[in-house]
Structures are given as structure tokens and as C-alpha cells.
Amino acid sequence: MSSPNVGSLLHQPNVADKAFHIVVGIIAISAFLIVAYPLFFIIIASFSDPALVSQGKVVLLPKNISWYGYQQIFKNEQIWIGYRNTIIYSVVGTLLNLAVTLPAAYSLSRRAFRPRKVVMTLFVFTMYFSGGMVPTYMLVKSLNLLNTPWIMIVIGAVSVYNLIITRTFFESSIPDELYEAAVLDGCSHFRYFATIVLPLSKAVIAVIMLYYLVGHWNSFFSPLLYLNSDSLQPLQIVLRNILLSNQAMAGASEGASAYAQQLADQIKYGVIIVSTIPVLCAYPFIQKYFEQGVMIGAVKG
């Protein structure tokens, strides 16, 4: 077949569309397989003999099944406290994040708002420059937030990265005419934001909500530095402690048993699953918001 023919074929909508969907299907299926196999591997590795796993003998089916890893994880009562704390920090923290980020993003998306340039510059600066760990710790200490649940909620209340993403979305996806029409109706910024902008921005709200939620969920360094009490520790810290207590000091000579190393190998896969499943469960509820298209025209009408 000569190439002009292909070209003209592609210009016929039904043939071109069919080709499009075939390409989409191929990419989607291959991407799916490439990602799915290692994930599947992690699952079977979490209950296979760790020695066989690290020797590459576990490929498609679990071998010498042992639930030792999960037993070790769940026999620790701390884990339930960890789950509870992480859920509290994530939910309350994310609500605060949204309450702070969304209005600020709206303000900064208004081109008529004069200080926005200066404010944005000052904000962006903090994405790159920070005073470091010790001064931040001193600040948290002087605010009396050390070893309180509040620090886990307050720290990172606004991420400039997410703020910029939200602002960009407000700027590019919500037509200015909407605002002009609203102003003619005597609408204030507050009302316009609450009744027009937020409902039209479900997609981006869902995304930054996911970003913030997962950020809180995976947060490890802040609790490590700022929390001491066992009763306040989030899941990630608890899981890390479980993992470490099963791990020999790698290469240490004086008798810390290397048996432990193998058990730790199994636990490290189990930990991934234990910590990810709740996020996996929450995902569909968020996902639906950025999958559904928004009919801006409908709102306009």
C-alpha cells in the first residue's frame, strides 16, 4: 500500500477513529501489563519464602507460602493506633489544606488583584529556599506544637506546588465571562467563589485533595522529628519500626542474627500492601470527580 492511500484513509473519520482506538488500546494494554506484573510480584512476594524471592525463583506463583510477614505486622497492637492516627491526620489535615489552598488560589487567579505578582514570587521562593531542619524545629517548639497531633495537621498547610496547579486551573478553565456576568448580577468574590468556581472545579479539587491526602498518608519525616509519644505515631512510623525490628544490622558482625534479614525481606513487601490498601479503597471516590467532564456550557446556560 502506498503512503498517500494511508493518508487519505486516515482522513476518513470512521477509519481514522478506528485506528485511533486501536492505538489507544495497544498503549493502554501494554502500559497496564508493564505496571501490573511487578505489582503482582510484590503481592506474591509478601507471602512467599523470602530466600526464593531474592534468588529470583518466585515468578508467577507464590512458593513455600508463609504468612510470617503479615503475622509480624498485625501482631503489633501499635498498628491499629497507627491507622487511627494516620486517618485522623490525613482527613483533618487535608480539610485544612483545602480550606487554605482553594481561596488563596482563587485570589491569586484574579488578574485584577494587584499584589498577586509579589505574593506569588514570595511564595515560589519558599519552594526552593528554606531555613532548614533545625530552625524549623525550633519554631515548632516555640509554638508549643512539639509532640501534639496539631503539628501533623498544621505542618504543610499549604503546598505552593498545589497552589500553583489550582490557580492555573482556575485561570485557564473558568472563562472570564462568567465572572463579568456574575459581577453584573452584584455577586461578591465570596459568593462567586462558592457558587460558581468551586462547583466548576471539582476535577482539580479532587486532584489536589488526592495530592494532599497521599502526602499526609505517606508523611514520615515530620512525625519522626516532631512526635515522641507512641500514642501519636502514624502508620508509616509504626510500620518502619516493625520492619526494623525484624532486620538485622546489615553487615554487622557481632552476632545480630542474619536470619532476621530474610524475615525483614518478606515484611518489607507486606508493609507496602498494608499501607497502600486504604488509599486504594479511598481512590474510586476521588477518581470519579476527575473522570467526569464538566459541562461549563450548561452552567452558562
Add this chain to the structure above:
Amino acid sequence: MYQADAKGSKLNLARRTRIAGLSIWRDWQLWAMLLPAAIYIIIFCYGPMYGLQLAFRDYDFSKGITGGNWVGLKYFMQYFESPMFWPTMRNTFIISLFSLICGFPIPILLAIVINSIRKQAFKRIVQTTLYLPYFISIVVMVALLQIMLSPTTGLFSNALKAMHLIPQDMNLLGSSSAFVWVYVLSGIWQMAGWNSIIFLAALSAVDRNLYDASQVDGANKWQQVRHIEIPSILPTIIILLIMNMGTILSVGFEKTFLMQNALNKSVSEVISTYVFNVGIMSGQFSFGSAVGLFNTLINFLFLILANQLAKRAANISLV
């Protein structure tokens, strides 16, 4: 003259305050909405900012964080003059540039593909699966690489060898030519799905009417992607590209460190691992702070550069 001047400035001042007053009065709601974020940034980001001095001082606890002797650029010079300056800069730059060039377009492609899948159930499964690797810790990620890429028992390396894509005696884990590829491709594997979420959201905001209208005009799917979808997510693409340019010298420490071995060290010794190696032997922070600050400065310069370019080319910018 004096009178007039004073009068003039008074007038000016009055007008200025009036204007400022007007703008604050007029925009008070916008100010109010900005306030919580501003307070947070001022307290938690600018509050500790005095710590930046550490890079220029010898840390002396008894004199407080900022009380140590001012040594100026001593620690910066230590790094610039070290024979490891160029190798670490080069390695860092190569890894992150490759990550950016290869890693940035793929999430966009994935988003468009996922968005075009017609079967809802399949779409959901693909999307959910693709974002999951993001949750794998780096330790497990590197352990997976160890298992899959082992030259003797690794499934993936054996498959590549069977297809004659790599030489039979190739050890993907211990070859300086493969390191960057392994690092970058595994990074894409882990991050692409997660990074596609934002583009997916941007795509979902595309006005359905545009599709309908284009269909009436006889446009096919390819044309819709080119003329509707890409233009409408372009602002998001550009903003993210700018922000990614600002991480051009940030190569994750943990992954590089765990993947490093004696055979790939010539390409895997990056700024962060080098600083770690020096720091752990000397037990002091000033060198690390100085190199970190230098690193940040370069990143920031790249960000500004990218921002200016985007402003000129597409009138889109961060600030």
C-alpha cells in the same frame, strides 16, 4: 520650591493612599481569602529562613545557630575546588535531564490514552493500576530492580537477552552505560501514572460542546486530540514543565544511594550522595548546607529561565 515639593508629595501620598485604600477596600475579600495561606508561609517558611546563614558559618552550638564564625564562601569553595565538583555536577545533570526529557511527556500521553478509552470498567482498571507504583517505597523499588534485573535470575534482563536487545554478558545493575537508563526508566515506571492524574483532570475540564462542534465539522479522533485536547491542557503542561525545570539538579538521594555500586559509581555519584559521603565521615553540616544552597540556586535559576521563556512564548508564567 520646598512648599511646592511638599505639597506635591502630599498630594501624591494622598492619592496613593487613596488608591491603595481603594484597592484594599475593593479587594478586601481577595485579601481575606489569601490571608491564611500568607500567614502560614510567613510563619513556617520565612520564620526559619534565618537558617540559610548556616552555609556561610562554622556551626557553633554554644553561640546559637547563627552565632558561629562567619566563614563566607569557605564551604562553597571547598566544593568548587574538589576534584569531585565536575563529575558530580555532570552526573546529576545527566540523570535529571534524562528524567525530564523522557519522563515529562509520558504522563501526558497516558492521560490522553486513558481519557480516550471507551469502556468505563477497563478505563478504571488501567488508571488505578498505573497510579499504584507511586506507593512503592524506594527500598522496595530498588529491591524489585535487583530481582528483575539480576544478570542470572532476573526475569526482565533474561527477556531482554532473549530478544537480543542487550548483550548476553550484560549486567544491567553494574554497568555504567545502563545505570542512567535503569534509573530513568524505573522512575518513569513508578511515577508516570501518578503524574498523569493532573492531566487527566485537566482533560476532564474540556468543554464537551467543543467535541460535539468538532464532530459536526467532521474532525476525527486524532484531530480532536491535536486541536482540542492538547491546547486545552497546554497551560497545565507549561506550568508543570516550568516547575520541573526547577528541579533540574535534584536527583533523589535514596534511590541513587541504594542503586550505587562500585561498578556504576562513575555515573552514579551525584551531588546528594557525595555530600552524604563527606558528611558521614566528617560529622558536620556546614559543607552539606553550602552545597545544598548552591544546588538550590542553580535550580532556582533554571526555574526563572524557564519561566521567562514560557512567558515570552506562550504568555504563561508562574507569577
Add this chain to the structure above:
Amino acid sequence: MKMTQLFTTALAGCLITVALAGCAGGGNNDNNSSKNTNQSASSEKVKLTALVVKHSLTKDVNTMQWLNDLQDSVGVEIEWQQISADWDQKKSVLFASGEIPDLLFNATTDADYVQYQGLFEDLSPLINESATNISQMFNDHPEAKVLAETIDGKIYGVPRYRSVWPDTSPTMFINKTWLDNLGLELPTTWDELEDVLIAFRDGDPNQNGDTTDEIPMDFDKITSSYSPRLLLGSLGLPLSNYTQNGYFVEDGIVKNFLIDDRFKTLMIYLQKLYKEGLINQEVITQDYSKYQSLARGDGNIAKVGFTWGWESGDRFGNELRSQYVALPQLKQHSDSTHELYWSYDHYQIGYSGNAVAMSSKTKNKEAAMKFIDAMYDEKTSIEVLFGGMNDTDKGIKDNGDGTYQVLPPADAQLDPGTWKWTNSLADMGAFYIRDEMKQKLTLGEDMQRVVEEKSTYDQLLAKADVRINVYPQGFMKYSQEDINILAMNQANINHITDQSWAIWMTDASKDIEAEWNDYVKQVNNVGMKQNLEIRQKAYEAYLAQL
């Protein structure tokens, strides 16, 4: 400009508010806590706070009966803060904030005392005054005092000493069952070793019908103690104290084996073995998990013929450990005349610094010192290391005749090593295990095996003499400036040496002989020369102190 000013003012305003809030809050807390202390002053016990960095296996220290008994007998009551992970990160903020507990167990390093001057108490006056046990340790083992003293003669951290451990960390293992199956003798030279490895490669010594699954030789990184660098001892090169970064002492001169001709000889030998397929092809790239699991084989089938390790049970697992025997140091050739050595690690294994430090803000320093010193008591020390002598802890049995016995694990599921780390502060505690304990204390089954296996090298280890051929790593003191130089140089050196040995070994096309001189020159230029000079000075200063 204006914006900046405005901003600065706003920032200052906020900071002041923050500071005020902080002060007010802090004030309240202080009031509360002082009330508490007033109340508790009526009881006779001295309250102390302590932080302990322990192994993550180790149980809650509050449940250690011997420790509670010890507190009672000294008349102190300690509120413990226990850390078992990521201490380095926590440490920097805790120390920088200036508020630390009264006692810090296993939590400090020499660099901390330099970095956080004034935070820690100089213990030497207190030790001289009242600490009889610690003073005894310093008298019996002057090296311990040298280890503890900073460059200006102060003691911030009390060291620990234990006698019952062997004097070397690595043992060279060969699979005796495989040798028997092939009708071979234990090799005594490098040449014989090569023949044996070839036989391992070509035959089926594990007798599972597969001639390809045997790995003749496997080891950890060459920078680790368990690697072929031990064969440098065949060439008359005395390794000592884990030989970190390659430094050793020969005839009273500090040298580095990475630029020593004998290392070149070794690399040529290893290159040959690797080329012949006698060394695990993944030896450089495999991670620790794989390295460990490989030697444990597949059920009863061993996979590795020749390797190094701490102890056979630890290296090969309980099923396979009986197949392996400790192999004496090899000669290079049967007619070689080099003096043979084995890595003498007594200083690293027997001593370690900074078992405990004290805050300079401690209110009752005498009581705190009394408690510390009590841990260094003869009997208490072995409880610190192996667990309590009582029915709750079940760590040690007192035989009643001045001898003691380490008990087998009370939890039958645990191996002795794991039990020790669970049940006691173990090697991370503060203790002085006297030399007499070698006779008085019966060790656990695992440690008995260690001592027995290591006895293979007793003769070679007897050649160690700190003035001639032992590099006292860790006992040598440097100024902060020197530490910085050493660290910068070492990073540069390692960048070259790591790649060089790895490429030499794995790439048969490299002519080591031809590249050697350039390599040595390069390594010297990026700082090896300077580091050797600094270390030589420190070594001599150490000898002068003895």
C-alpha cells in the same frame, strides 16, 4: 524595596508574636514541671531522665527487671525515652534545641562534643571522685581512657570494654562436604584454592545432579571485612580493626593497602578467578538480601563453596552450617616466605566509645554518675550485655561459686543471638566485661561456636603489636579541621579506588600491571598522601599516650 520593608516588618511582627506565644506557653510548662519536682522532692529517690538508643529488637527497658533493681539500689528513678530508629535525624534537632535528657546511652559521637560544645558534661572530675568501676576500667585498660578522651583531655562519653569476644571479626569458610565429595584436601595456598574452585565449578559437589548451580566463591564488598582483602594477609600485609578505607600499620608506619603493590598482586589473582567463572558473577551488584540468602542454599543443598563470614550458623543457616569449616590463612605459593597475618580486630570488637554521656544541665550529677558507674560493676556489666540474673529476665544464671552461665533463649523460637538482642541492651549498653570473665562466664551456644571457629587464627593473631602492625582506628584523635580534610579527601579517594578494583576484577581486558602506577599517582594526588600524613601524626600521638 518598599514591599520588602513592609514584608520584613510583617515578618518581624509575626515572629515576635510567635516568640511571645512561645514564651508564655513555655513559662506555663516550667511552672508545672517545677511544681512536679517540688512534690517529688518529698520522696527520697532522685529523678533522672535518660535517653537510650537501642536495637529495634530490644524490649521496653522499663520491663528489664535488673535495670529497675539497679535504679532502686542506687536510689534513682529514671524516666526513659527509647529510640530504636533514625536517631541521626532526630539527634540533630534535639541537640540543637539544647534541651536533652540527663543521661544519653549510646546516643552520642565524638563529633557531637565538638559540634555542640557546652551541651555535655566533662565527666573526668566526676569519674576521678566517685566512679570506682570506671576508674578501674581505665586502670586495667589505659586504651579505654585514650579512647574516651577528647583531643583536649576531656571525657564526655564513657566507653565500654568487653573481654569475652574473639579478637577477629571474619572467618574464612570452605565447604568440607564438597571437598569430601570430590576427594579433595583443604587448600593451603592460593594455587591450591584455585584448583579447588575449578573442581567446584566443573563437578557437582552438592550432588543434586546439576553441575551449574554451584558458586565456587562469593563475598561481600571488598570494602567490607568479609572479602578477599583478607588474602592480603597471605602476602605479609597486616590488616587490623576492620581496616576501614584500607588503612593499616606496618613497621610503625601508617599505609593504605589500596595503593600497596600487594593489593595489585591480589587483584591480578582475583581477575583471573573471575575470568575463569570461579567468583559469583553478581558479586559486586547483588544486594545484602541476595548475598545472605545465596549462602543459605536451597534446603539441604549448599550453593556456595568458599566465602567469609562472622560465624557459620549466621552465614549458612542451621541446616547447612555443619558442612563448612574454618580454613586457616593461605600461603600465596607453596614456596612463599611471606609472614602470614589475619585481621586483628581486638580494638574494634573489644572497645567502643560513647556508651553513655551526661547533659551539662543535669541537676544531680553525683547521683547520675553513681548510676552510670553502677552499670560498670562486674556483675551488672554482664547483665547489661546478656540480660538480667533473675527469674523475670532469664538472661544469666549465677552458679553461686563466682561463675556464671549465659542461659539459652527462654523463648524457644528464638536463636541465641536474637534472644540476646531482645532481652538486654546487648552490645549497645554501657559495660565493663573484665578479662577474668573469660574464665568465669560460660557463653551461649552461638558464641561458643564463634570462639571455637576463630581459634583457627589464634597463632596469627598473636603477632599483633600496636606499636608495629596494628592500626588503632577509632582511638586516634584529630582536630576538627583535620576531620574535614580527611573526609573530603576520602570521598575523592573512594571515587577512584571503588571503581578501579571493581573494573579490574570484572574486566579481563584490563592490564592491571600497566595501569597500576598511574592509578597510585592519581590516588595520592586526590588526597591519599595528605591523609596518610595526618593519620601518621595521629597514630604517633596515640602511641605517645600509652
